[in-house]
Amino acid sequence: MSTRTPLMAGNWKMNLNHLEAIAHVQKLAFALADKDYEAVEVAVLPPFTDLRSVQTLVDGDKLKIKYGAQDLSAHDSGAYTGEISGAMLAKLKCTYVAVGHSERRQYHGETDEQVNTKVKAAFKHDLTPILCVGEELAVREAGNHVTHTLAQVEGGLRDVPAEQAETVVIAYEPVWAIGTGKVCGAEDAQEVCAAVRGKIAELYSQEVADKVRIQYGGSVKSGNVAEIMAQADIDGALVGGASLDADEFVKIVRFRDQ
């Protein structure tokens, strides 16, 4: 395990309305203790419509849990119906924003160029992007998973300066392991995460690469998180389904006890 502070983030996807979000964050806050937050950074990524409620709760009760959004617009403002800007997310005191999640790439055709513009938009508004990368099953079966994933990292970070790049979070999420119950073996995940760190060292420097946190995502549960977190280049998890169950997510945060 590395010396980087692990980041456990729950990507709720399109689940939990704003009332359910309040109840869910309250449950997490009740269960998590100071010693959890000292060891692990804990974040939730609720749907846009929940963010104001989560902000009010976190501010009002001075909770240590962080939050962010699942996407942002590449633009700052203007005639972009349905989009949400980085400025709006910053106003809601979001810390993180996921960029280029495979579901955005798959269902909304997001390209590496668009993802790169969104990464820059996030930094422009002082949000930390969680840049999501990872291969589809056919790519892994063809043995091209490392090349594919590194191209996404390079594309996503194009023209991002080192002082910003060192704060980025990269989430390696093999598409075939998302929501399928098929976990990428811990050593297979480590292979790609180590290669991602190597790519960042090549693009920037070893110093920058040593600072960047790399998460694994794809069917993470309390039962497999410890093995995943034991890998040298894995600094956290981006958790989908299991983050919707507060007890389960707390167990994932406490991966050292599992």
Ligand SMILES: O=C(CO)COP(=O)(O)O
């Ligand atoms: O896509 C994911 C997180 O962003 C992973 O989802 P699951 O944990 O449901 O497989």
